[in-house]
Amino acid sequence: MPEVLVSLFVVFVLAMLIGFEVITKVPPTLHTPLMSGSNAISGITIIGALIVAGRGDTTLTSILGLLAVIFAMINVVGGFLVTDRMLQMFRRRPGEDK
Amino acid sequence: MAALIKLAYLAAAVLFILGLKRLSSPATARSGNFIASIGMLIAIVATLAFTGILTWQMIIIGMVVGSAIGAVFARTVKMTAMPQMVALLNGFGGGASALVAAAEFLSPSTDVGVGAPLYVNLTVGLSVLVGAVTFSGSLVAFGKLQELITGRPVTYPLQKTINGLILAAILGLVVWLVLEPENGAAFGSLAALAFLLGILSVIPIGGADMPVVISLLNSYSGVAAAMTGFVINNEGLIISGALVGASGLILTNIMCRAMNRSLANVLFGAFGAAAAEGPAAAAGDRSVRSISHEDAAMMLAYARQVVVVPGYGLAVAQAQHEVRELADLLEKRGVEVKYAIHPVAGRMPGHMNVLLAEANVPYDKLRDMDQINPEFERTDVALVIGANDVVNPAARNRPDSPLYGMPILDVDKSQNVIVLKRSMRPGFAGVDNDLFYNGKTSMLFGDAKDSVKKLIEEIKAL
Numbered sequence: 253m254p255e256v257l258v259s260l261f262v263v264f265v266l267a268m269l270i271g272f273e274v275i276t277k278v279p280p281t282l283h284t285p286l287m288s289g290s291n292a293i294s295g296i297t298i299i300g301a302l303i304v305a306g307r308g309d310t311t312l313t314s315i316l317g318l319l320a321v322i323f324a325m326i327n328v329v330g331g332f333l334v335t336d337r338m339l340q341m342f343r344r345r346p347g348e349d350k
Numbered sequence: 351m352a353a354l355i356k357l358a359y360l361a362a363a364v365l366f367i368l369g370l371k372r373l374s375s376p377a378t379a380r381s382g383n384f385i386a387s388i389g390m391l392i393a394i395v396a397t398l399a400f401t402g403i404l405t406w407q408m409i410i411i412g413m414v415v416g417s418a419i420g421a422v423f424a425r426t427v428k429m430t431a432m433p434q435m436v437a438l439l440n441g442f443g444g445g446a447s448a449l450v451a452a453a454e455f456l457s458p459s460t461d462v463g464v465g466a467p468l469y470v471n472l473t474v475g476l477s478v479l480v481g482a483v484t485f486s487g488s489l490v491a492f493g494k495l496q497e498l499i500t501g502r503p504v505t506y507p508l509q510k511t512i513n514g515l516i517l518a519a520i521l522g523l524v525v526w527l528v529l530e531p532e533n534g535a536a537f538g539s540l541a542a543l544a545f546l547l548g549i550l551s552v553i554p555i556g557g558a559d560m561p562v563v564i565s566l567l568n569s570y571s572g573v574a575a576a577m578t579g580f581v582i583n584n585e586g587l588i589i590s591g592a593l594v595g596a597s598g599l600i601l602t603n604i605m606c607r608a609m610n611r612s613l614a615n616v617l618f619g620a621f622g623a624a625a626a627e628g629p630a631a632a633a634g635d636r637s638v639r640s641i642s643h644e645d646a647a648m649m650l651a652y653a654r655q656v657v658v659v660p661g662y663g664l665a666v667a668q669a670q671h672e673v674r675e676l677a678d679l680l681e682k683r684g685v686e687v688k689y690a691i692h693p694v695a696g697r698m699p700g701h702m703n704v705l706l707a708e709a710n711v712p713y714d715k716l717r718d719m720d721q722i723n724p725e726f727e728r729t730d731v732a733l734v735i736g737a738n739d740v741v742n743p744a745a746r747n748r749p750d751s752p753l754y755g756m757p758i759l760d761v762d763k764s765q766n767v768i769v770l771k772r773s774m775r776p777g778f779a780g781v782d783n784d785l786f787y788n789g790k791t792s793m794l795f796g797d798a799k800d801s802v803k804k805l806i807e808e809i810k811a812l
Contacts, residue, residue, distance in 0.1 A: 257469045260580055260588055267589040270367060271596025277374040280693060281713055283601060283700030286373055287436050287568050289383050290597040293366050294443045294568075296390065296590035297575040299359075300450035300582050302397045304457070305412060308405030313453040318408040320449035323442040325416025326423070331439055332387040333424030334432075339380040341707040 285338045292331025298324035351400050358396030359586030365389030366590055370597075376713055393586055429708045430665045433564055433698040437492040440567045444484025447574035448541070451477035451581050455537055470581070471531045475524035477577035478537070479544045484570040486548030491563050494552075495697060501557030509554055510618055516547050555616065558739065561698050562605045562616045569598025601699045608693035608719075610745075610755040638774070641792035643801065646768050647808030649792075650676075653730035655686040657722060659759055660702055661695055663736015663772070667798035670709035673735065676806050677711070683809075689715055690722040690732075690759050692740035719759060729764035734785075736770065736798050742783045753781055767791040770798050 278286050301324045305317030366389045372382025403409065427435045455474050493499040523540040527533060555563050572594025579587025606613055650656055658677065664670060677687040689711065695702035703716055717725075726732065734741055737759075744751035745758045761767050767790050776782055785791055794801050 254469050256583065257473075257580070260583070260585065263585050264576055264580075264588050264592050267363075267592035268596045271370075271593040272600065274367060274370045274593075275597045275600050278370075279374070279376075280604075280691070280700055280718055281703040281716060282373055282376060282379055283604075284432055284436075284696075284698055284704045285379060285383070285700070286370075286597060287565070287601065287699065288432070288439065289373065289386060290370070290594045291436060291439045291443060291568060291571065292390070293370075293386060293590050294440075294571045294575045294594040295446070296362070296366075296393060296587055297443060297447045297450060297578050298390075299393055299397045299584060299587060300454075300578050301412070301446055302394070302403070302409055303401055303582065304450050304453040305408040306398075306401070306403035306405055307457065308408075309457050313457045314405070314408050316449045316453040316456070318412045320446045320453065321409060321412025322416040322419070323446035323449065325413055326420040327439050327443045327446065328390055329417045329420030330423045330435075331420070332383060332390070333421060334427060334435060335383045336380065337424060338429070338432075338704050338707075339376075339383055341704070342376040342379060342713060 282339075282342070285335050285342070288331055288338070289335040292328055292335060295324050295327035295331060298328055355396055355400045356585065358392055358400075359584065362389040362393035362396075362586055363589040365392070366593060370593065429705055430668070431496075432701060432704060433560060433696070434492050434495040436698060437488050437495060437564050437567065440564070440571045441485050441488030441492065443571035444481045444488060444567075444574045446481075447571075447578040448478050448481025448485060448544075450578050451481060452537075452541065454581050456534075468528050471528045472524065473577060473580040475527045475537075475540060477574065477581050478541050479520055479524065480570055480577050481574040482541055482544035483548040483551070484567055484574050486545045487552045487563075487570070488548075488567050490549050490552040491560060491567060494557060495560060499553075501560075503556040504553040509550075513547065513550055516543055516550065519543055520547065551617065554618070557697075558694075559609075559611075559616045561694050561696075561701075562602055562609070562611075562613070564698050565598055565601035565605050566613075567598075569595050569602060572596075572598055604693060605699060608757060610757065636787045638786050638793050639789075639791065641768065641794055643794065643804040644808050646792065646794050647805050647812065649731050649766055649768065650680060650685070650733065650805065651683055651809050651812050653680075653685050655688070655725075655729045656680060656731045656733055657688050657690050657717075657726065657729045657761075657764065659690045659692075659732055659734045659737050659741060659761055660706065661692075661735065661737025661740065662697060663738075663770075664798055665696060665702070665705050665736070667736065669735065669799040669802050670705050670711075672799055672802040672806065674706075674709045674711050676802055676809070677715075679806060679809050687715065688717050688722065688725070690719070690761075691716050692719055692737070692759055695737065695740060719757060723760050726760045726763040730766060732761040732764040732767045734761060734767060734769045734771075735802070738771075738776065738783055739781065741785055742781065743788075744781065744784055748784075751781060761785065762788055762790070765790070768794055770794050770796075770801050772797060
């Protein structure tokens, strides 16, 4: 078994455990913003998209890279902005608006 | 340089974790989201600055176009449409991961594909599989939620067998790809079959089960990003993807428990398909008691405690602002008003809370199912607005009902129940509701928004 793969797998498993620990503490009230926010985080695949799109080796891979950048940016920008829009509504303290 | 990039990605991952941690309270949540977005910014800037980008054309076009589309989505989407929005974002995330893996496979300048070590092609295959399934599955979920395609389960003979065979074929192709990395045809068929599997595995799932499906696809989108991290040997992607994968799994589990169903049952059960055939007949000749707006207003105005039970119908009617006005009016008269939120009250986890927050309902008035259920006995009026399956007592006392065993809000234990409903049509699960025929229950027929407006007028006139 290649060592690189194993050490990456170690990172994956430990990150999963941290994820479980942190996310079980999110109250049900915030589950929708949690989903849209974590969605934005999964847009981290933008890193891969940028690398692929910027390597400029063949036309085909450049087009795939372009599509990947567009998709990932929609995910990142859309995800963070819409989450912010929702959380803004939750920030209002009870009675503040009366 | 390589060390610097790795440190930047580590910083991003740490900021993601700290950001998610701040989501544990509504008061700190917004700053948490901001912290996570800073993490993303660091990751993007570090990638652009230090990875030796050769051509900028595609990157600039892609970033401008993607950001613009994302920003427009985020600003214009209605809060009722949030499940569709999240489904679509899941799809784009999964799609991006699959595209990156495909480009890595096809690129002549990487060590993936021809001549690559066995395990690299394994990760490429899995990455394309998960990414493509997430992409097409999310598009189908989006179509169902947006009602572009039927929300009812789509079933046909040998459905599970066909899906099973497709999955087996895909796994076979992954093995083939590992043994024969230069095989472009195997790669192409793998991508196409994975795309097909995403569609076929979501169409048999009914509208009521969408909260589970979106949560699961959310998890997949994270796993897809992590898989891509394995392909390009990048811990940043792996950590972030794993966080999202874990988050989606937790939500999937919560949703399944709230419906008392196993994940397998949701995915393969085609729930609601059979019941859809004869919903009207189930009503039989039992009679319901309907009530006038005037009488309903009296009951509410002279109650000590009113519990509002909002369901998806409230969101569809856009009545959340009126409901809040009604609650304010009642509170001025000294009535205690609370909101009972079932975990699957909306179309995705926590959806109803967002809709009520949008209408300025203070979040300390919202009660989870476990908190509110003991309170129904002390409640004078339970006001059910557009909720159906989540208040169906059949879940407690009819072992033959498809809902049996699902945890519900015990509204039938309160002194009186007023149900606001458009018609006697059954809920998403296609099951008739005994609550409506209960002696304590009065039905107030009509559009939820109109009805609540009339209640407000009547109470003002008292």
